[in-house]
Amino acid sequence: MKINSEILSKYDVPVPRYTSYPTVPYWDQSPSREDWFAALHQEISRNPNLTWSLYLHIPFCETLCTFCGCNTVITKDHKRELPYIRSLIKEKNLYLNKFPELFKRPLQQLHLGGGTPTFLQPQALVQLVKDFLQDVQVDPKYFEGSIEVDPRRTSREHLKVLKDLGFNRVSMGVQDFDPEVQRLVHRIQPLEQTQELTQISRDLGYTSVNYDLIYGLPKQTLDSFTYTAQKTVQLQPDRIALYSFAKVPWIKPQQRLFKDEDLPEGLEKRQLYERAYEILTDAGYLEIGMDHFALPSDSLAEAFKNKRLHRNFMGYTDQKTDILLGLGVSSISESPTCFHQNEKILPVYESCIHEGKIPTFRGHLLSQEDQIQRKLILQFMTEGEVTLGSAFELEDAKNFLKEMIEDQLITILGDKVKLTANGRPFLRNACVFLDKKMRQAKKNESVKIFSQAL
Ligand SMILES: C[S@@+](CC[C@H](N)C(=O)[O-])C[C@H]1O[C@@H](n2cnc3c(N)ncnc32)[C@H](O)[C@@H]1O
Ligand code: SF4
Incomplete structure (x- = not known):
């Protein structure tokens, strides 16, 4: 172009x-807790073929990447893991008691996102996932278990225990392979670390590996981003999310640390995308929707070709379900007639759960x-x-x-x-x-x- x-x-x-x-x-028609329950009830009783998926948000990260726009809690205190897991399980039980019929329908997808889900130690992950799996119906032929991982904080053991529990997709935060860019965004992640975790994922039998990359970060140049795209192609992830750096310093003040003159913008920024586009498509990747790429063999590419692609809060997906139940601090759920977001502040979320209440923050009745x-x-x-x-x-x-x-x-x-x-x-x-x-x-x-x- x-x-x-x-x-x-x-x-x-x-x-x-x-x-x-x-x-x-x-969102201007915020549901009460009862409205949200009514929307779920309506869909469950109306739709005999209802499909559903679960998203669990783990907010913790050990260090802050300065570009980050996600809902995170930065801490090195791993004693926070278990109380949080207990809250997630309690929240799930609130839904299970209220909507036992939902939990009898096959769960299509269980996605762990963050923050950094592998902040949890492998045994803590096992405890969490096992508890959920014992309460849902899963057809292993159709079930998708996926996790977002930070290669700097993920061991073979993390991926092994999840694979044993039926997980099959892993999404890695990479962002950029250039050491200077990594230094400026406070995220030193040697290429070898990403390479090794990719290999481990393949050896363990994960069927799909995704990389997240971002264009528009400080000091990215056409040359440096060519390097990032070429290295990506060499490592052959099945999918790539190539995100535009979302600059929202009024929400994420740490982004003010970047110098304006270091940030590629306008034409310069778009050229980074187009350069990566050329390299990825020359290597056989297909551009899917706005900012995703996939190998033709990947189910995202299949869904795109067959017009079955879907989009939700996590971006493009081939898993469309009628209900997406998001649990954990700040998580968003959706049904055909309602969006529902949990409390965004961790202590507020935890105290609601402690009182046995669904932690409704806001939403929208469609x-x-x-x-x-x-x-x-x-x-x-x-x-x-x-x-x-x-x-x-x-x-x-x-x-x-x-x-x-x-x-x-x-x-x-x-x-x-x-x-x-x-x-x-x-x-x-x-x-x-x-x-x-x-x-x-x-x-x-x-x-x-x-x-x-x-
Ligand atoms: C929850 S993180 C992924 C898992 C893990 N925390 C990590 O960073 O490796 C989700 C992804 O959102 C993307 N992201 C975060 N902040 C962004 C921003 N301001 N603009 C564009 N993409 C962003 C990054 O690509 C990141 O990998
Ligand atoms: S990019 Fe990932 S690891 Fe970095 S702060 Fe954001 S959520 Fe945490």
Whole structure:
């Protein structure tokens, strides 16, 4: 693709990443605990073929990477492991007692995310996962167990005990292989460490290994990122998430440590993505959706080809389930009609659980209109095209997207809106058309909510 800096700067505005719709800042119909229970109950009783998945959030990290936008608790105190595990188990039991029918349906996916789930020692992980597995139904043929790991804090033993419990996917935080970039983001992770853990994962029989990379970090250059992409290709992960550095210093003040002049932005930043794109696609990877790549043999690539790709709070996935139950501090759950987020502050979360209450922080009850818009945004984000049907006026589309059409970033044929090859970087911008909540909000309100589009 030929990159034009004028076009890039025109569209490099704050827009959502659309891992949910409505996006979190526009949640305005917050459910009470009872509303959330009612939404779950409704789905469980309505849908005889209901599928579900579990996400467990482990917030702890031993050290802080200064780019990080995740919900973390930085500590070296491993005595905090067991009380937290007890809280997770207690939270699960609250749901189990209230919705025993849900736990009788086969669990499709159990995902451990963070923070750093391997902050927990292997035996603590065993205790946690075993407790959950004894209360759910699992069909080993279809079950996916996955974990996010930090290679600096993950041993063979961690991966071995999880493999023995049926886990089959591992996602590694890599970010960048260049030592200077690593130093600047406070994350020294020698290439050999990532290489060794990748080999261990393969030897143990994990069927899918993912690497997370980030472009837009301080002092990344075309040369240094070429090195990162080439090394990635050599190590052959099945999947790669190539994230744009989300700069949100008003939420994550540690990002203020970066010097502005060190941060690649605009055209310079986008060129990093395009360079990695060339190297990865030349090596046989397929670009999936906005920022993911997969080998053709991987199930994510299959799902993309067969239009079965899904997107949720964790990004692109081939596992679409009707209910995603997120447990742990700050976790988000979703059902077809409701989003629900747990308390974000650890002591508040723990004291709720201690009192035997689901730790509701906020959420959103989806109206009929929200549900239709959610479906269309999901289609656009996963397929790069969307059929408007009767949900949107064609004239409205043509007006709202006029500049993108003139800039040859999208086309409208009949009632189908489609991203062009040049439009690839601007999927999030085009999605705003379908985002009635954002469009209704005051124009300048979005400025300090979302990271930049590129
Ligand atoms: C929970 S971490 C992964 C597991 C583990 N904590 C680690 O870092 O290795 C999730 C991923 O989010 C991505 N991430 C975190 N902060 C980000 C930011 N500000 N912009 C873009 N991606 C970010 C990183 O690629 C990171 O690997
Ligand atoms: S990137 Fe991972 S290890 Fe680093 S602070 Fe964030 S969650 Fe923790």
